[in-house]
Amino acid sequence: MLRQVVAMDFYEVVRTRRSIRSYRPDPIPEDALNRVLEAARIAPSGSNRQPWRFIVVKDVGLKKRLVPACGNQGFIAEAPMVIVACGRAAPIDVSIAFTHLILAARAEGLGTCWIGSFDNEKVKEVLGIPEGFNVVAVTPLGYPAGEGFREPSSRKPLSEIVSLDGFK
């Protein structure tokens, strides 16, 4: 059997990533999941400390319990998996790895939606995350349902967010 070769241009990945809020229940092939996690694994971090942990939530009961802990966004439990990233006192490092994961998912044709608004203590309780760790980000992971290409949400022009040789 031929191994499927995945290749998507970097800028195509960045340009076509969308926050997906509706998912098909179809399972995620193990090799695709592994590539997505591997992209997070090799991310850079301060002093290469790699202060991250990723919890893959497939259990239906646990997924449902995450919904009220994540602002009652019910679509979270639609996806076949939810990924919860946590870390020790280094949210920026965990964010770098999670950004790799979000983009790699897009390269696999998988949808994500970075959930940054959640109840840290509730998510920790649902997943048994110990003291000393905090939740940094949550995303459902699965194949997008419904419409195909969607226009990107609007962004400020470069002229508003970039300045030369000082804050202007």
Add this chain to the structure above:
Amino acid sequence: MLRQVVAMDFYEVVRTRRSIRSYRPDPIPEDALNRVLEAARIAPSGSNRQPWRFIVVKDVGLKKRLVPACGNQGFIAEAPMVIVACGRAAPIDVSIAFTHLILAARAEGLGTCWIGSFDNEKVKEVLGIPEGFNVVAVTPLGYPAGEGFREPSSRKPLSEIVSLDGFK
């Protein structure tokens, strides 16, 4: 004149990115810089607030003043540019955009080194960053000097950083 087409596979970008600590002084083509900044511009953020600002530092005197504000890492001033990202109380959002920028630089053959250790107040003073904003990340940007491919630094195996249905 033909417009140069840039294309690098997403996973190749992620796998071959390195922290670069030695730079050639060669200038960065404007279209490459624009693609790198554009990748940051279109990053996702909480409620699409885009709470980021990017300062492109080309001035030699300013670059030199950034060195002591960034842990005396002299290679920062070797690069033709330094990019400083700051934001209002949303370091995770700024980190997402900065991760896009770091990866896009790699797609362009440009080197970066995410500097997370700096004196926030000193960098703010050098660049005139106003109250209410904080520096989130700094990187030199330029073509790598010296050696070509370098082995990646070591990473924990997936089995140490990933668990299923709970923190294990």
